[in-house]
Amino acid sequence: MTANLHPHVAALIAAYGRDLGRLTPSLDLDARMERLVATPACEMRTREISATPRRRIAPAFGRWAAAACLGTLAVAGGVIIGVRVERAGLPPMRVTHEPTWPPPDFSMWPTDSVQMQIPAEFDSRGTLVAVDGKDQKAGTRYWVNIVVSNDGTVRIENIVPVGESQHAVDTQTP
Amino acid sequence: MKTANGEDAEYVARLVAGDGHALRPLYERHGRALLRFSAAMCRSRQAAEDMVHDTFVELMREPGNFDPAQGSVFGYLCGVLRHRVSHHFRHQKRWVTLDDDAHPHTESSAADEIARSELTAAFRRAMLELPLPHREIIALCDLEELPYATVASILDCPIGTVRSRLHRARALLTIRLVSLEVVELPNDLPLPQRGLT
Numbered sequence: 001m002t003a004n005l006h007p008h009v010a011a012l013i014a015a016y017g018r019d020l021g022r023l024t025p026s027l028d029l030d031a032r033m034e035r036l037v038a039t040p041a042c043e044m045r046t047r048e049i050s051a052t053p054r055r056r057i058a059p060a061f062g063r064w065a066a067a068a069c070l071g072t073l074a075v076a077g078g079v080i081i082g083v084r085v086e087r088a089g090l091p092p093m094r095v096t097h098e099p100t101w102p103p104p105d106f107s108m109w110p111t112d113s114v115q116m117q118i119p120a121e122f123d124s125r126g127t128l129v130a131v132d133g134k135d136q137k138a139g140t141r142y143w144v145n146i147v148v149s150n151d152g153t154v155r156i157e158n159i160v161p162v163g164e165s166q167h168a169v170d171t172q173t174p
Numbered sequence: 175m176k177t178a179n180g181e182d183a184e185y186v187a188r189l190v191a192g193d194g195h196a197l198r199p200l201y202e203r204h205g206r207a208l209l210r211f212s213a214a215m216c217r218s219r220q221a222a223e224d225m226v227h228d229t230f231v232e233l234m235r236e237p238g239n240f241d242p243a244q245g246s247v248f249g250y251l252c253g254v255l256r257h258r259v260s261h262h263f264r265h266q267k268r269w270v271t272l273d274d275d276a277h278p279h280t281e282s283s284a285a286d287e288i289a290r291s292e293l294t295a296a297f298r299r300a301m302l303e304l305p306l307p308h309r310e311i312i313a314l315c316d317l318e319e320l321p322y323a324t325v326a327s328i329l330d331c332p333i334g335t336v337r338s339r340l341h342r343a344r345a346l347l348t349i350r351l352v353s354l355e356v357v358e359l360p361n362d363l364p365l366p367q368r369g370l371t
Contacts, residue, residue: 005344005348006348006357006359008357008358009344009347009348009351009357012293012294012297012351012356012357013297013312013316013317015293015294015297016214016294016297016298016301016317017316017317017318017319019294020210020213020214020317021210023206023209023210023213024206024209025205025206025209025223025226026219026223028223029205029209029223029226029227032227033197033198033201033205033227033230036194036197036227036230036231036234037194037195037197037198037201038194039194039234040194
């Protein structure tokens, strides 16, 4: 049968076959076979006497079930402990209203403001324009008193000729 | 005069009738051959003997599964054994190394014995690295030297399949032996003659 094989491979197969041919059943196998022969036929159909035990699903399933049970117990224990700690602790803090805050004059819009005076003169077209205070007077010079609030509004308080009422600036807030 | 196959069939019929002692002659007649086949398939002697034991357990438990019209008792036992081995390989993940007594000593000189053992060990390793279908076809055709028809009945396939599978298995075995440097093939040899087609 090994005629078409490489001679070396064929020789190895033959040598290995001879080795296997010298193989004899062990005493253990003979003894097991004797026990098998002595087993009543009716018992054969009910007993598990296989040398290679079948794979059992139960151990693996049991491990998973045990792990799931442990996990459930751990979660349940945590919940119970948490509930007890919550019940045994201080009464829950009440939400108290602070009467002094916010103050009655509290406003979300700050009311600080800046007042300033801007020197101005009428130009040739009759328009009041701001001038540099250090410049020589070209005509009647006025103070334009303005108030700039920090909410962005600008208000002109009054316009007075220079020398008449330099500090007549109303500091009212808008 | 009864043939061996006829006697085997009678023993199986006695098993079907509940006579467990009919198992002993069957074991004495086929046990060694089954053990050789099993040892060629399994990595350990213990596993090989377990497979043989389970094969006879199967025969004893369900002797009615044997059909004389399908082939010989030995062929049936080989079929059961290869199913057990296949099942074993699918589910058994842990293997032990081959026992020393799986390689019986010869009467040659010590030096020859060492060289032969190394070669045999390398050959066995190459065999065990083959896929199961190729391993069993070499075990049945080349090691047990069973006729193709018997092998075809054991494997439940056509004879042509046996031939092609055997050719492929031998090629794979040769390649593995070359890679293990057990066999050296001349490079100028045509592939078909090297069994590598």
